Amino acid sequence: MSRRVVVDPITRIEGHLRIEAETAADGRITGAWSSGTMVRGIELILRGRDPREAWAFAQRICGVCTLVHGMASIRAVEDALQWRIPANANLIRNLMVAAQHVHDHVMHFYHLHALDWVDVVSALKADPKATSALAQSISGWPKSSPGYFADTQKKLRQFVEQGQLGIFAGGFWGHPEYKLPPEANLMAVAHYLEALAWQREVVKLQAIFGGKNPHPNFLVGGAASPISAAPGSGGAAATTLNVVTLGELRQIIQSMRTFVDQVYLPDTLAIAGFYKDWFARGEGLGNFLTVGDFPSAGGSDPSSWLIPSGVILGRDLQAIEPVDLRDPQQVQEFVAHSWYEYAGGKAQGLHPHAGETKLAYTGPKPPYEQLDVEGGYSWLKSPRWRGKAVEVGPLARLVMLYAKGHEPTRALADQALRTLELPLAAIFSTLGRTAARAIESKVFADQMTGWLDQLIANIKAGELSVHNDALWEPSRWPREAKGVGFMEAPRGALCHYVVIKDGLIDNYQAVVPSTWNAGPRDATGQPGAYEAALMDRHHLHDPKQPLEIQRTVHSFDPCIACAVHVLDPQGEELTRIRVR
Structure with missing residues (x-):
């Protein structure tokens, strides 16, 4: 006899997520449904605004992922207007994004995910x-x-x-x-507390480049970080990049590298060694997508990016499909099981440039016993690549870098597998996802030193430019333009799509990691990544303590706030949910 297990809300995540799982008599999970329980309206708020200020609103999609949404937004506008940025701005952006990854991954492991194992x-x-x-x-x-x-x-x-x-x-x-x-538990608790203090220092990098954190400042056409050749002891130089702040940046990066090398990565492997069975469950889809990130100084040549773009289907590392985010046949969002509607019907898929954000909630008023999984059951849409459900995030990046022969990633992954005495196939799992996050933290932290060295070399050579203002005046823009700003956020592929008409935003759509991963089934019944992973060799020991569900869902590092939320135009409270 089957039973429905409801976990609402999933805690230790950003935002509100409901998971319902159907279990057989032996506790095996036979069905799973992922529901984002708040609705997002940022796209509607951005219509009619100046595209140069879009980043400031887009950042507010989430209180954790502020930097990445700002970055994707300015890249979308720059792409639409073919606006090139200086080499120094590109290096600054790479440093900010890499720091976000390392900081976010450490915080996720110790404060959101480790307690699933500790x-x-x-x-x-x-x-x-x-x-x-x-x-x-x-x-x-x-x-x-x-x-x-x-x-x-x-x-x-x-x-x-x-x-x-x-x-x-x-x-x-x-x-x-x-x-x-008990000794491993005590060690992990100590490092949990240390990570709280560590993160207070490393976020200073975002404040140096962006003036503050969270919600650092950005600038379409470059970076909001002027460079001064003055020492920086006071005056205007105190708010610029200079010899003092560059020295602080080097110390911060070294702190990141040391903590990752001596605490985060060793702890991950030590804990994983006691849970090897979790390297054989929780994968689900077997399809992975990356959009690419960390461009070189030129930025336009995808072959120069640290993270390549592509799609891997069915774990086949020998066949990498190219990704074109602008192609309406490649990227579409579906709402067949979402609380939205499209003018052309719920069964159709829309490319984000033609995307619609129209609410159509027809479900029961919360709180309710269970979801209507035959109809709409989530405020998340269902993105698909060529009609296929794919996973995005650290595991997708690890698989892509490994397939492409990236030597540092391969060396770290192979060493981890040897330490744990596991085959390569073990990475396709709940703990593979968790290990991938630690491995890429080391790759990115190590890479940051080189980017900082290059920035300092440029400054010494007299190159101080961080902004290209050639297209700042809207009079120089085309009457209509479309762009997509993409990046690899800590949780995966992030894309902001913008349509600009007569100097203002006509349409704006954000396709975020937690819609790729946490979205509901589509019109053909394909589950999203969360749903598929939970149906992949999971058993619940105790339905009243669904630890197993938390482990796999947390391995994705959910950020449902990125995917869903809205404020009533009159500021009225629409509903209240009480958790008992």
Whole structure:
């Protein structure tokens, strides 16, 4: 006899996500449905506005992914108007995006995903001396003495004894699917706390380049970071890139590299070693898409990008399909099982340049018992590449870089697989997705040093330009133009589409990672990446504690806020959902 398990909301993510899973009598998941439970209206807000200011609104799609939406937005306008940027601006953008990846991945692993594998309360049983020995056996990280872990354990004990778990509240502590020994749990809890302090320092890179974080400043046609040859001790030079801020940037990048090398990557492999069975479940689709990112100084030649674009179908690493985001036959969004409607009918797919954002909610008023999965059940659309559902994100990038022969990625992936004694096929999994995030963090952090060196070399050579103002005046624009700004955000392929008419935005559509991955079934019944992954060799030990669902969903690092939300024009509250 089957039963429906409802997890609403999925916690430790950005935004609101509901997962419903159907299980057989033995606990095996036989069906899964992903529902974004808030609706996005940023596209509607942007219509009629100056495209040069679109980035400031697009950033507000999400409070976490502010940088990447701003970046995709300015790239969309630049693409539409064929607006080229200086080499220094390209380097600055690469540094900002790479820093976002590293920061976001570390935060996701420790603060959103690690607790799916780490039993916090179990850490109270750990021997600090044995924990120290474990930590020192996997890394040279200096914070690894018995006294250090004893102090961490004391802090944790105070939380538990006072009944104030705070940030650790709400976990399924004691669940039989937790397999780490107490010492590994204590080590992970200590690094969880360290990562909180670490992230406060590394986000300063965005503030140096963008003036603030979150929501750093951008500029269509280049970067909002003027360069000064002055020392920067005060005056106007204090708000520019100069010898002082460049030195700070180098220290920040080194901090990133050290933490990734000595904490994040070793912890990932150490924890994964206790959960090897999770390298054999949770893949789902087997289809992967990347749009490419981190262009070289020229920027226009895709072969020069660090991350190539392409599609891999059915795990076939020997056959990479080219991607053209402008082709109406390649990229379409469907709403057959979404709470939207298209003028031509719900069965059709629309290319984002012709995209529509028209609400058509016909479901029950929340809260409700379960979704109407035969009809609409999500505020997310269903993007497809040539009609096929694909996965985007760190695993897609790892697979693409590996297939393309990127040596650093191959070396790191092969070493990780050897350490864990696993075959290459193990990467196509829940924990493969998690490991891919750590591997690419090292690749990007290492690459940042080279980009900073090149920026400094340009400045020393007298090249201070960061902005091209040749097309700043709308009088120089064509009457109508279309563009797509794309990038590899931490969670995957991000595309902003803009149509400009008579100097103003006529249409704007954002196709984000969490619509590619978390979207519902399409008109042909194809599940999205979340749904397919949950139906891939999953069993629930206890439906009332669906830890297994959380593990796989969290491995995608959901950001439903990127995919859905809206404010009523009058500012009125439309609905209220109470979580019990």
